[in-house]
Amino acid sequence: MKKIDILKKLRSSGLRPTKQRVEIAKFLFEREKTFHFTVESLNKLLTKKSTSKISLATIYNSVHSFKAAGHLSEVEVRGNRTYFDTNVSNHHHFYDSETAELIDIDANDIIIQKIPKAPNGKKIKNVEVFINLKN
Amino acid sequence: MKKIDILKKLRSSGLRPTKQRVEIAKFLFEREKTFHFTVESLNKLLTKKSTSKISLATIYNSVHSFKAAGHLSEVEVRGNRTYFDTNVSNHHHFYDSETAELIDIDANDIIIQKIPKAPNGKKIKNVEVFINLKN
């Protein structure tokens, strides 16, 4: 994804492409593979990589804006911190608690044969499979 | 589960059956169905139910002790608070975000037909299925 596309991505979702948002968006979206991160880890990586300092509040703001725009999803991981995911399609995860690392599993790589029906009056919104790993 | 069994349960896991632990354990374990809770919700319910006040720190301590002893499990739910579960067997959950309520799914009620193999050097510890509900 090139810079022009980043600008399009931001503008098309109503996000003014500020210096900070463009820098964060380039870091997050100009990559081949899925990127899983916490705000803390993103902050560290951006600080290391870039010369211009982006405040932590802006990183929180930007990540939340990107999520609201559908450019990021949130993954539920054990622990106190929120994980985000550049893969916004329906998919599943391996989780390696040794390294606190998430690994994507394509939705098609898991087939559920039997599933209970939703309780009275409710419907199934989505199914998340989380596979914990050990050594 | 009767009081005598609560005492056994605590003692057999090396937990001295103090007044507070017995009261919390009775509240948690003397019931037919699984109970899902946060420390905050447990604190509210105990305050309502009982005459003797148990400090919040003790509720945290007790819940952690019970978890360490294998009498409670932790469930990962979206949001900032930790959920605990009196069902310590391998099982799955429905989650109703409207009511913030977890509903147990027996491990046998979900059959996974196809699953990817674990990454190099890793093994699968366990598989958790989380089914989000909508109306």
Added chain:
DNA sequence: TTTTCACTTTAGAATAATTATAAACTAGAA
């Protein structure tokens, strides 16, 4: 091009959940 202003960034304060501290208390062994 300059003006204008709603949107954005930012430092720092506030909040919320949880954990740590350390003094007082107590279950139960001796």
Added chain:
DNA sequence: TTCTAGTTTATAATTATTCTAAAGTGAAAA
């Protein structure tokens, strides 16, 4: 009954996150 390691408790500390409000800026309009 005495003794003490384990426990409870009030309160402080910590951590992640959100809020606040002042200063800055992108981009539409003049």
